[in-house]
Amino acid sequence: MNFRPTIIAFLCNWCAYTGADLAGTSRMKYAPNIRIIRVMCSGRIEPSFVLKAYRKGADGVLICGCHPGDCHYQTGNYRCLRRYKLLVKYLEQMGIEKERTRLEWISASEGKQFAELVNSMTLTILNLGPAKIKYMPEYQPQNQQL
């Protein structure tokens, strides 16, 4: 089997992205399957971002923010947590396994934890196999004003 998963990672600017940066500057090795998208805060991540990631062919979505209580904007990560819980319930109803979408807290000093997280996430997705949405006939919403 030659399945190389694509994982979209939304990382908050202040903790998670800095943590990922630390993993890089510390020359830690981790699975090359993630595509990082930096956002200012995990509270910025709308459910539609995750849905679009799957629609465009992601096999998994990783969301990382600051640890509870550490949010640069005070409550953004809690908002992210609430949205995540509801979104995962919706995704399961739509046939996307809940393990594919993962929310974790990574601080700016946790480069090692970030590398381990990416490895474990990649392993999870490898075991699950490609997302079923890839085998659906094209169903792209047209770009008209709605």
Place this chain on the structure above:
Amino acid sequence: MTTGDKPHPEKMKLAIYWGAACGGCCVSVLDTHEGLLDITAAAEPVFWPIALDTKYRDVEAMPDQYIDLTLFNGAIRNSENKHMAELLRRKSKILVAYGSCAHMGGIPGLANFFSKLEVINRVYDESESTKNPEKVHPDTHFTVREGELDIPEFYNEVYPLNKIVEVDYFIPGCPPQSSRLLEVFNAIVSGVPLPPKGSVIGALDKTNCDDCKRKKSDKKLVKRFYRPWEIEDDHETCFLEQGIICMGPATRGGCGVRCVEGNGPCRGCYGPPPGSSDPGAKMMSAIATMIDSNDPDEIDAIVDDIVDPAGLFYRFSLPLSILGKKLL
């Protein structure tokens, strides 16, 4: 017009057709009451199955672009719907997706939670009222004593009209408000410049909350969500603040907030406001932030109050949403 009559030469030609629909949209045209006389004074209905004895072959016989305005209601469910959508597109100058089903897939679009096979099995084998020991299932082509018969092919998915043909305008609603239809119709007849192609007309650019007269505060935080029958509505406070999920924040205004005025929460039939293509995702985003807890387990318990998020947030818009259908 009855078959064979010559339509009035100077009047606008109007066609109204239904795809996968309940018929309510056609009735909403009749609901204009005496306004219908204004419509027929300005326009000659040349094709309208609910009201006139016109046949598909009458439409096929028309020259291209013969019809000035077609109101197409209903989603695309089978090959007959698709054929008629393509035919009416060819014969019409302006094609309007009329009502939630043509606009977003509507209630028939909820079938996108199932595959064609599941739908057929449920209807012909499993439903409680079915007795079908020979397991007879519909066939698109079969031979009877009188000859060969073809029935339309049932698709695996439900599509909104704009996934099949180019649509000029969308009039949302389940059904669209008759007064709004009259406004749009009068605008088209009077010849005022029409909005750009692809616009939603007969609705507002703001959300339903903007029109809603219920009392609202800034603090929308709840410890649990209620289904409408689980709590007594106080008839004046915002539904969301009472913990009842109301689609108002992610729904285009224009209906006159009739559901809320009738003390029922908005269900979202007018579709997403401009700039948002997936009303359910927007609604999930808004609803989730109302959860008054930072504790993961408590959040889980509150989310459990929302029994069927996919069906609730995408009641009218599943085929139009980003995922479009359940992945099987």
